[in-house]
Amino acid sequence: MSEIAKLSFDGNEYELPVTEGTENEKAIDIAKLRGQSGLITLDPGFKNTGSTQSAITFLDGELGILRYRGYNIEDLAEKSNFLEVSYLLIYGELPTQEQYDTFAKEITYHTLVHEDIKKILDGFPSVAHPMGVLSSLICSLTAFYPTSLDPNRTDDEIMLSIVRLMAKLPTFAAWAYKNKMGHPVNYPDNNLDYCSNFLKMMFALPAEKYEVDPVIAKALDKLLILHADHEQNCSTSTVRIVGSSQASIYASISAGINALWGPLHGGANQSVIEMLEAIKEDGGDTKRYLDKAKDKNDPFRLMGFGHRVYKNFDPRAKIIKKAADEVLAKLGVNDPVLEIAKELEEAALNDQYFVDRKLYPNVDFYSGIIYRALGIPTDMFTVMFALGRLPGWIAQWKEMRENNEPIGRPRQVYTGANERGYKEMGNR
Ligand code: CMC
Numbered sequence: 001m002s003e004i005a006k007l008s009f010d011g012n013e014y015e016l017p018v019t020e021g022t023e024n025e026k027a028i029d030i031a032k033l034r035g036q037s038g039l040i041t042l043d044p045g046f047k048n049t050g051s052t053q054s055a056i057t058f059l060d061g062e063l064g065i066l067r068y069r070g071y072n073i074e075d076l077a078e079k080s081n082f083l084e085v086s087y088l089l090i091y092g093e094l095p096t097q098e099q100y101d102t103f104a105k106e107i108t109y110h111t112l113v114h115e116d117i118k119k120i121l122d123g124f125p126s127v128a129h130p131m132g133v134l135s136s137l138i139c140s141l142t143a144f145y146p147t148s149l150d151p152n153r154t155d156d157e158i159m160l161s162i163v164r165l166m167a168k169l170p171t172f173a174a175w176a177y178k179n180k181m182g183h184p185v186n187y188p189d190n191n192l193d194y195c196s197n198f199l200k201m202m203f204a205l206p207a208e209k210y211e212v213d214p215v216i217a218k219a220l221d222k223l224l225i226l227h228a229d230h231e232q233n234c235s236t237s238t239v240r241i242v243g244s245s246q247a248s249i250y251a252s253i254s255a256g257i258n259a260l261w262g263p264l265h266g267g268a269n270q271s272v273i274e275m276l277e278a279i280k281e282d283g284g285d286t287k288r289y290l291d292k293a294k295d296k297n298d299p300f301r302l303m304g305f306g307h308r309v310y311k312n313f314d315p316r317a318k319i320i321k322k323a324a325d326e327v328l329a330k331l332g333v334n335d336p337v338l339e340i341a342k343e344l345e346e347a348a349l350n351d352q353y354f355v356d357r358k359l360y361p362n363v364d365f366y367s368g369i370i371y372r373a374l375g376i377p378t379d380m381f382t383v384m385f386a387l388g389r390l391p392g393w394i395a396q397w398k399e400m401r402e403n404n405e406p407i408g409r410p411r412q413v414y415t416g417a418n419e420r421g422y423k424e425m426g427n428r
Contacts, residue, residue, distance in 0.1 A: 129261075134386060244408045
């Protein structure tokens with residue numbers, strides 16, 4: 001018999017079923033609580049609210065475990081590649097060679113985008129942040145593929161939309177950068193693998209020969225794997241909630257890109273480098289910035305530190321820190337902000353404020369340093385995160401749809417004025 005939780009309130013007792021996941025996580029199911037008692041639960045920021053039951057990603061914040069479909073992130077980062085991980089997230093199993101080849105071929109086939117999308121791109125000023133450009137171009141796919149608006153489209157049509165997203169996001173991401181630079185865009189090169197094609201579209205110039213550096217392509221591939229999914233975070237929850245209204249997958253992913261943009265989420269990678277640069281310009285006094293982060297009257301936060309779920313360490317940060325050392329050594333890059341980052345990390349990990357609050361470096365603390373070494377400009381960092389997170393968003397959107405989940409619609413506790421009569425303008 002399944003377990004029951006009991007809630008007593010106002011002389012009444014309510015029985016609530018307890019649900020258990022495959023990793024023995026337990027949750028009190030409160031879906032019927034309001035009907036039974038008139039009570040709702042209140043949890044701003046959904047700090048302790050499960051919004052769904054999902055079979056995609058497991059993470060244990062206390063033990064620093066992250067698994068996609070049961071596979072440890074350390075194994076995937078070491079042995080797999082981004083397209084294989086994308087297949088795993090979207091379909092639930094690792095592909096056979098034949099399945100992998102078909103998946104990769106279909107994605108390669110759809111990398112080109114409609115020429116008219118260039119006209120939309122041309123409308124953006126060069127100061128436009130690439131994340132805004134990216135989300136707009138992704139949303140514009142609803143106009144170029146209007147059948148995607150039909151909530152009853154077939155599974156084959158949905159799979160075609162998914163392949164189009166995987167194929168076209170790198171093209172849009174590179175074009176967002178070209179727009180910023182005022183350079184002509186590059187078209188995809190379908191002879192190259194996923195990351196090499198993206199790098200060529202980003203960096204090739206008409207007047208110069210461009211060869212993709214395999215060290216850079218490999219490092220980027222690993223970063224994308226580390227970012228590929230992270231269960232019900234802000235952007236993923238956004239994708240699921242927009243999708244739950246039966247909006248098109250393109251609109252849902254576009255919304256996810258916007259949610260990712262903020263500095264408390266994916267935008268942190270850009271903020272970390274800006275913070276490290278500011279500390280360097282300011283003479284490298286890490287202690288002063290640590291003090292600022294601890295001062296409750298100062299809005300400054302140590303960017304790249306802290307996580308809603310990880311309370312001992314972020315396993316992605318461990319892998320990224322090691323990769324940062326390797327990539328910088330391989331490319332012969334000597335980045336002075338790396339030293340500042342290490343000094344800041346060391347100081348924070350030994351500081352009572354950070355120890356008490358269990359604040360550790362997260363995935364974004366070192367990723368910006370690698371992106372910089374790979375030649376990626378700062379305001380493209382969050383775009384790289386979006387490139388990596390795309391298969392996760394897709395898998396989560398697909399799962400939400402297959403589970404036939406109800407529209408996302410939280411409750412609230414109203415704290416405004418009670419009923420009052422309208423007064424004419426002259427009588428106020
Ligand atoms: N610097 C200084 N103090 C912090 C920081 C920080 N980076 N993060 C949390 N705290 C303090 C916070 O002030 C609070 O203190 P107190 O208990 O005295 O009020 C306590 O730690 C708990 O913080 P919280 O804001 O309640 O925690 P949260 O779970 O709501 O927020 C977070 C998580 C990631 C938004 C937050 O740690 C933060 O703002 N970090 C900096 C931004 C960042 O690096 N974001 C990237 C997250 S990882 C990439 C991703 O998946 O999005």
